[in-house]
Amino acid sequence: MLEQLTYASEAALNGLMAGVMYSLVALGFVLIYKSSGVFNYAQGVMALFAALTLVGIQNGQVPFAHLINAVTGGHLESFGWQVPAVLAILLTIGVMVGMAIAIEKLVLKHLVNQAPIILFMATIGLAYFLEGFGDVMWGADIKTLDVGLPQGINETVESLTGAWFGYGFFIDNLDIVAAVVSVALVAALTVFSQYSKQGRALRAVADDHQAALSVGISLRFIWILVWSIAGFVALVAGIMWGSKSGVQFSLSLIALKALPVLMLGGFTSIPGAIVGGLIIGMGEKLFEFFIGPMIGGATENWFAYVLALIFLVFRPQGLFGERIIERV
Amino acid sequence: MKDMGEGYTTPDGRRIGPVLMELRNITLRFGGVVAIKDISFDIREGEIRAIIGPNGAGKSSMLNVISGFYVPTEGEVWFRGEKRGPMRPYQVARLGIARTFQNIALFDGMSVLDNIMTGRLTLMQSGLFSQALWWGKAAAEEDEHREKVEKIIDFLEIQNIRKTPVGRLPYGLKKRVELARALAAEPKILLLDEPMAGMNVEEKEDMCRFILDVNDEFGTTTVLIEHDMGVVMDLSDRVVVMDYGRKIGDGPPEEVRNNQDVIDAYLGVAHA
Numbered sequence: 001m002l003e004q005l006t007y008a009s010e011a012a013l014n015g016l017m018a019g020v021m022y023s024l025v026a027l028g029f030v031l032i033y034k035s036s037g038v039f040n041y042a043q044g045v046m047a048l049f050a051a052l053t054l055v056g057i058q059n060g061q062v063p064f065a066h067l068i069n070a071v072t073g074g075h076l077e078s079f080g081w082q083v084p085a086v087l088a089i090l091l092t093i094g095v096m097v098g099m100a101i102a103i104e105k106l107v108l109k110h111l112v113n114q115a116p117i118i119l120f121m122a123t124i125g126l127a128y129f130l131e132g133f134g135d136v137m138w139g140a141d142i143k144t145l146d147v148g149l150p151q152g153i154n155e156t157v158e159s160l161t162g163a164w165f166g167y168g169f170f171i172d173n174l175d176i177v178a179a180v181v182s183v184a185l186v187a188a189l190t191v192f193s194q195y196s197k198q199g200r201a202l203r204a205v206a207d208d209h210q211a212a213l214s215v216g217i218s219l220r221f222i223w224i225l226v227w228s229i230a231g232f233v234a235l236v237a238g239i240m241w242g243s244k245s246g247v248q249f250s251l252s253l254i255a256l257k258a259l260p261v262l263m264l265g266g267f268t269s270i271p272g273a274i275v276g277g278l279i280i281g282m283g284e285k286l287f288e289f290f291i292g293p294m295i296g297g298a299t300e301n302w303f304a305y306v307l308a309l310i311f312l313v314f315r316p317q318g319l320f321g322e323r324i325i326e327r328v
Numbered sequence: 329m330k331d332m333g334e335g336y337t338t339p340d341g342r343r344i345g346p347v348l349m350e351l352r353n354i355t356l357r358f359g360g361v362v363a364i365k366d367i368s369f370d371i372r373e374g375e376i377r378a379i380i381g382p383n384g385a386g387k388s389s390m391l392n393v394i395s396g397f398y399v400p401t402e403g404e405v406w407f408r409g410e411k412r413g414p415m416r417p418y419q420v421a422r423l424g425i426a427r428t429f430q431n432i433a434l435f436d437g438m439s440v441l442d443n444i445m446t447g448r449l450t451l452m453q454s455g456l457f458s459q460a461l462w463w464g465k466a467a468a469e470e471d472e473h474r475e476k477v478e479k480i481i482d483f484l485e486i487q488n489i490r491k492t493p494v495g496r497l498p499y500g501l502k503k504r505v506e507l508a509r510a511l512a513a514e515p516k517i518l519l520l521d522e523p524m525a526g527m528n529v530e531e532k533e534d535m536c537r538f539i540l541d542v543n544d545e546f547g548t549t550t551v552l553i554e555h556d557m558g559v560v561m562d563l564s565d566r567v568v569v570m571d572y573g574r575k576i577g578d579g580p581p582e583e584v585r586n587n588q589d590v591i592d593a594y595l596g597v598a599h600a
Contacts, residue, residue: 196466197452204435204446211433214395215509216421216450 017175019281044255051238096231260308266321345373396420447512
């Protein structure tokens with residue numbers, strides 16, 4: 001019995017760590033949704049694109065090498081240098097900001113005052129475009145991302161739990177890093193949105209465009225700012241997931257896992273994205289542990305979605321979402 | 329109308345300054361519809377200037393031209409002696425022209441205090457990076473703005489709803505919060521689009537008192553739209569009367585009141 005409990009706590013702890021990774025992706029969605037009322041379908045692809053760009057810059061890959069080779073018949077591959085991780089990350093942030101500006105100029109600017117569904121459709125288009133663009137720019141092969149984050153079993157945790165319970169827990173170092181980074185990111189974003197001038201402007205734009213204009217807020221600046229931040233969060237998520245499971249197309253599918261997290265936590269709440277991620281991460285590991293064996297396992301694939309469905313029925317605004325009040 | 333040059337003093341002792349804004353031959357067309365037809369008038373520093381007229385006369389359109397939400401098809405807007413180029417509404421706001429809306433445009437999800445604080449965004453100095461790097465300085469600036477906002481909150485007697493989300497407030501109070509937000513910008517010109525619409529008698533009297541007090545206390549130049557003649561006559565120094573997009577009267581209330589065109593527009597006229 002005690003042994004069972006120990007295994008369960010290990011599963012729960014691992015679930016929490018996985019949940020943090022879900023939260024990271026969900027955070028990107030919440031940011032854009034909060035500030036522009038748009039559900040950004042492209043968030044997952046943005047994480048993929050950011051990770052691809054980071055790997056590409058690190059390895060000194062020539063962007064559009066295949067395209068250039070196909071046109072000129074050359075054999076370009078690589079500049080032949082390696083860029084240090086920190087510099088590569090900074091450059092990638094620059095690329096993501098550039099992308100935010102391009103999105104504002106080419107897409108959003110032309111869709112001012114359109115219904116949210118139109119903007120949503122635009123982000124679907126954006127997702128497919130970015131996916132293809134990433135392939136053309138950096139190639140479609142699977143890449144390994146290594147920015148020097150620690151990986152593998154954390155020995156401190158193992159020996160400590162070993163001494164306490166007589167059984168060493170397996171916790172991945174990378175997961176611990178991800179957890180720390182997420183907490184820092186969330187703290188920073190919360191302070192930014194609640195207490196800074198731009199944060200207030202950002203919330204204002206989310207609430208009412210016309211009123212925002214009337215107090216002197218430039219919508220374009222705010223949009224660029226928001227998409228830049230979302231790009232940055234995508235990069236962080238891309239680094240964590242990319243380090244864990246390689247940079248490849250399936251990275252963009254992590255966005256799907258963020259959906260139940262959002263339904264649980266509420267689309268408008270940054271803390272909600274975190275708590276939602278933790279609940280789902282831990283819930284699916286524990287469910288697999290206790291119930292899984294009874295029904296033949298593989299519950300992790302669907303547990304999150306079922307949980308989200310149940311939430312939709314009883315609390316459609318999510319745990320932390322703003323109450324939907326309709327005045328009659 | 330006689331030229332008053334550098335300004336004059338009203339019978340009740342308020343100082344009215346020189347011309348602050350001048351609208352020259354403004355015409356506004358939407359496709360084939362002419363909303364405003366060749367209208368010119370000016371706004372003096374420190375005065376309460378009313379624009380009145382029946383429904384659909386083009387009053388709100390006029391206000392939207394002043395605040396940059398509409399760009400006039402023809403004509404020029406002169407502000408502080410300079411011709412204003414084509415501008416986006418947020419740029420006009422940064423010039424110091426604050427406004428309220430006929431159908432109230434507040435940030436429903438934010439508290440009353442936060443709503444009013446947004447009014448001061450244009451006055452805040454520290455940028456994105458300096459805020460991140462010198463947090464203490466930004467915090468001090470925030471406190472300073474907060475103090476100004478508290479003054480306005482006291483002035484408009486909304487202390488007890490300071491922390492309430494605006495979405496939960498009744499209509500009359502929302503109007504007052506919107507006024508507070510506009511005032512927080514310390515505007516050179518305050519534009520009020522039907523500040524008394526939809527209010528009961530008591531709320532109207534309150535709002536009148538606030539508009540007069542604001543003008544008295546801060547010397548705020550105020551342009552307001554109203555279609556209730558009675559209110560306007562008591563409140564304003566000069567009145568522009570519009571009908572079907574044209575200007576049919578302009579002057580002090582008592583002069584406008586006796587203008588035959590204005591009487592016809594309001595009471596209707598029997599066409600022979």
